[in-house]
Amino acid sequence: xxxxxxxxxxxxLALRRGGRRDNRARMPLIYPDVPDRGRALRLMRAQRRxxxxxxxxxxxxxxxxxxxxxxxxxxxxxxxxxxxPYPVLLLLxxxxxALAEDIDRRGGS
Numbered sequence: 001x002x003x004x005x006x007x008x009x010x011x012x013l014a015l016r017r018g019g020r021r022d023n024r025a026r027m028p029l030i031y032p033d034v035p036d037r038g039r040a041l042r043l044m045r046a047q048r049r050x051x052x053x054x055x056x057x058x059x060x061x062x063x064x065x066x067x068x069x070x071x072x073x074x075x076x077x078x079x080x081x082x083x084x085p086y087p088v089l090l091l092l093x094x095x096x097x098a099l100a101e102d103i104d105r106r107g108g109s
Contacts, residue, residue: 039107046103054096061088 007015065084069077 042107043103047100050096050099050103054092054099058089058092061092 062085065080065088069080072080
């Protein structure tokens with residue numbers, strides 16, 4: 001019995017053109033002839049560090065909320081889990097965007 005690989009037409013064309021066969025994420029290609037390659041790399045690194053910090057902050061805040069449900073009485077614990085995370089997400093995302101714009105203005109330093 002032979003196995004038949006099922007894939008979309010786009011995937012088949014990409015593989016035929018010599019695309020990557022693994023699904024690992026790749027860093028965006030920055031061509032060596034770009035005049036400001038160093039600045040672009042600094043910006044990407046700085047924004048990646050910011051993204052990790054924001055994600056860690058989100059995980060910490062949500063972990064505190066989940067842990068808080070054991071302290072708060074039952075009806076309020078549902079409200080804590082259903083209402084509080086959305087304003088927290090809004091504030092955290094607004095702060096993350098503001099910090100990312102600051103990184104862009106500074107040039108990634």
